[in-house]
Amino acid sequence: MLRGLGARLARHGSCALTGIIAHLRLLPPPRTAPGAGLLCAGAALSRGKPKSAIINCKNRCAKYCPSYIPLPSSWAVSIPFFHVVFTGKNEYDLLVIGGGSGGLACAKEAAQFGRKVAVLDYVEPSPQGTAWGLGGTCVNVGCIPKKLMHQAALLGSSLKDAQHYGWSISQPVHHTWSVMAQSVQNYVKSLNWGHRVQLQEKKVKYFNIKGSFSDPHTVRGLTKAGKEVSCYNIVIATGGRPKYPVHVAGALEYGITSDDLFWLKESPGKTLIVGASYVSLECAGFLTGIGLDTTVMMRSIPLRGFDQQMASLVTEHMESYGTKFLKRCFPTKVEKLKSNRLQVTWKNADLGTEETDSFNTVMWAVGRAPDTKTLNLEAAGVKTNSETGKIIVDASEATSVPHIYAIGDITEGRPELTPTAIAAGKLLAQRLFSQSSELMDYDNVPTTVFTPLEYGCVGLSEEAAVQRHGSDNIEVYHAYYKPLEFTVAERDATQCYIKMVCLREREQRILGLHFIGPNAGEVIQGFALGIKCGATYPQMMKTVGIHPTCAEEVTKLHITKRSGLDATVTGC
Amino acid sequence: MGWEEVQVRGYPEFVRTAQSYHGRAIFALFCGDKDAEGRSWCPDCVTAEPIVRKELHNLPDESVFIYCLVGDRAYWKDPNNEFRKNLKLTGVPTLLKYGTPQKLVEEECFKGELVRMLFTED
Numbered sequence: 001m002l003r004g005l006g007a008r009l010a011r012h013g014s015c016a017l018t019g020i021i022a023h024l025r026l027l028p029p030p031r032t033a034p035g036a037g038l039l040c041a042g043a044a045l046s047r048g049k050p051k052s053a054i055i056n057c058k059n060r061c062a063k064y065c066p067s068y069i070p071l072p073s074s075w076a077v078s079i080p081f082f083h084v085v086f087t088g089k090n091e092y093d094l095l096v097i098g099g100g101s102g103g104l105a106c107a108k109e110a111a112q113f114g115r116k117v118a119v120l121d122y123v124e125p126s127p128q129g130t131a132w133g134l135g136g137t138c139v140n141v142g143c144i145p146k147k148l149m150h151q152a153a154l155l156g157s158s159l160k161d162a163q164h165y166g167w168s169i170s171q172p173v174h175h176t177w178s179v180m181a182q183s184v185q186n187y188v189k190s191l192n193w194g195h196r197v198q199l200q201e202k203k204v205k206y207f208n209i210k211g212s213f214s215d216p217h218t219v220r221g222l223t224k225a226g227k228e229v230s231c232y233n234i235v236i237a238t239g240g241r242p243k244y245p246v247h248v249a250g251a252l253e254y255g256i257t258s259d260d261l262f263w264l265k266e267s268p269g270k271t272l273i274v275g276a277s278y279v280s281l282e283c284a285g286f287l288t289g290i291g292l293d294t295t296v297m298m299r300s301i302p303l304r305g306f307d308q309q310m311a312s313l314v315t316e317h318m319e320s321y322g323t324k325f326l327k328r329c330f331p332t333k334v335e336k337l338k339s340n341r342l343q344v345t346w347k348n349a350d351l352g353t354e355e356t357d358s359f360n361t362v363m364w365a366v367g368r369a370p371d372t373k374t375l376n377l378e379a380a381g382v383k384t385n386s387e388t389g390k391i392i393v394d395a396s397e398a399t400s401v402p403h404i405y406a407i408g409d410i411t412e413g414r415p416e417l418t419p420t421a422i423a424a425g426k427l428l429a430q431r432l433f434s435q436s437s438e439l440m441d442y443d444n445v446p447t448t449v450f451t452p453l454e455y456g457c458v459g460l461s462e463e464a465a466v467q468r469h470g471s472d473n474i475e476v477y478h479a480y481y482k483p484l485e486f487t488v489a490e491r492d493a494t495q496c497y498i499k500m501v502c503l504r505e506r507e508q509r510i511l512g513l514h515f516i517g518p519n520a521g522e523v524i525q526g527f528a529l530g531i532k533c534g535a536t537y538p539q540m541m542k543t544v545g546i547h548p549t550c551a552e553e554v555t556k557l558h559i560t561k562r563s564g565l566d567a568t569v570t571g572c
Numbered sequence: 573m574g575w576e577e578v579q580v581r582g583y584p585e586f587v588r589t590a591q592s593y594h595g596r597a598i599f600a601l602f603c604g605d606k607d608a609e610g611r612s613w614c615p616d617c618v619t620a621e622p623i624v625r626k627e628l629h630n631l632p633d634e635s636v637f638i639y640c641l642v643g644d645r646a647y648w649k650d651p652n653n654e655f656r657k658n659l660k661l662t663g664v665p666t667l668l669k670y671g672t673p674q675k676l677v678e679e680e681c682f683k684g685e686l687v688r689m690l691f692t693e694d
């Protein structure tokens with residue numbers, strides 16, 4: 001029977017029922033199918049067979065086979081150990097909407113398993129007209145350009161320190177924005193190209209078009225041709241875009257966002273950044289570092305969601321570093337002056353006064369909104385959180401519609417970070433196409449805020465630990481330390497601080513670690529492994545420090561907040 | 573008007589030629605020198621050249637294709653040669669779009685689809 005079937009398939013590439021050219025693929029039996037091997041009892045080639053048998057087989061295929069496309073013309077034949085499914089032409093095993101950190105990782109992983117994958121990526125230009133290539137927020141208007149510009153600013157500080165170490169550098173040192181911007185922008189463009197080459201090499205089909213759902217399994221490209229792609233498994237990974245404030249006149253016409261900042265060809269000059277997020281503080285930090293007059297306007301607390309004691313230390317350092325802060329203030333309008341400068345009017349909530357000042361650039365960093373406008377999620381039936389607009393997903397990144405998934409910044413309740421999006425994307429591809437059942441673990445995700453004095457953390461903030469366990473059940477070890485490099489350079493280390501939050505009982509598991517200092521990201525990365533493995537305070541104390549470093553101070557923490565003792569580290 | 577090809581040898585001639593076409597899209601293929609029989613000392617260049625030439629018809633109108641012989645093997649191996657220092661070339665063959673970060677290096681040049689992508693995409 002097998003040979004006959006093979007011969008028949010080889011002779012007639014088309015579906016016996018409708019004549020549609022069929023795409024034949026042999027797939028391994030899905031894990032969850034009942035009884036290994038033979039899948040559909042009684043199913044057979046359709047011609048001459050009862051419709052009911054075909055429908056039963058189709059229903060079971062739809063339930064168990066990840067690649068099954070429910071077309072009217074498709075029919076299934078069971079061969080021991082293989083399940084043969086005919087699908088229509090131009091179908092993909094996976095369609096990924098969004099070519100950013102999560103989308104590309106998911107697509108490339110799926111392609112590794114020999115699947116037909118397509119990626120749609122499209123960048124709607126910002127209101128100021130900025131657009132960019134493949135790679136998503138991280139590559140183009142996020143992590144990458146941010147860290148490079150942060151480095152540019154740090155180098156400025158190093159140049160100032162250098163004199164103390166014997167270098168003759170004429171002061172004051174001068175920074176040219178356009179030189180930095182061009183280098184950064186060129187590097188980003190090389191990453192865009194690198195992603196293009198990678199997709200091509202991994203045989204992932206790439207369309208530079210905006211996708212919109214017509215139904216749960218059809219996505220239409222919003223181009224003149226309106227090309228439609230049908231696919232059973234769809235991953236939405238369109239991320240987010242910066243929000244503009246709604247009630248501030250002139251906000252849209254005259255303000256920019258992080259989308260534009262990194263692509264400016266000319267220096268932003270005297271800048272006002274409105275917002276208290278890490279986007280605001282990081283950008284304000286490097287603008288100050290390269291010598292620009294920079295002001296941050298905050299309505300309430302800095303770095304909401306982060307440990308607030310650490311957040312205060314971060315902003316304190318920025319103030320001593322030269323960034324101006326307008327605390328408890330919110331803007332009411334932005335107007336353009338004849339000189340082309342922008343006049344901003346704001347209310348001071350504490351003093352009840354109204355103030356104004358003029359700037360060359362006003363940047364909004366008041367939050368990011370999920371990019372779902374043109375997706376037409378209603379047509380797919382995908383549910384979103386009514387408040388945030390983000391897509392609701394379960395632990396397996398599945399949305400409210402079977403076989404539509406979502407990963408990355410667009411998902412509700414997930415960290416807005418590149419590594420989590422990438423990991424979630426890879427694991428999703430493995431679950432879909434490679435017999436894996438591993439879910440993404442979102443616990444103890446380390447992160448770092450790249451302000452001039454960096455803040456790295458992993459695990460719970462002190463507030464969250466208190467809320468979860470009660471202040472009597474936690475012990476907070478802390479220390480103020482001075483990086484060795486700061487001493488000769490006569491740098492102020494007042495805000496260099498480490499805090500470790502542990503459980504008080506039994507093995508004293510470490511719940512959270514917080515570090516402010518140079519290279520905080522590099523410091524915290526290693527400790528994140530320890531936290532993941534359930535490291536305890538005694539284990540940390542048994543860990544020998546590397547000398548002389550800042551990180552070793554973590555292994556030496558012994559003063560508790562509870563003791564009230566002075567937590568300043570004394571010499572070695 | 574379609575695209576045109578120019579053949580040059582050595583760094584100074586390459587730079588002069590590229591500058592003379594300033595304002596147009598310039599694509600360049602860098603290969604090792606060829607001997608009297610027309611064979612390059614660089615085996616990868618021998619493989620890549622016909623593949624690249626096969627895709628030349630995809631070049632955009634008004635663009636220029638510069639075929640550049642870099643020098644002999646000894647010159648190329650010198651880590652301070654001008655191509656390495658100034659154009660940041662790391663290997664031959666290299667196919668690049670001049671003035672952009674878009675390039676294909678060594679085995680990447682063997683893939684017709686990648687060459688086509690370099691010629692046709694922004």
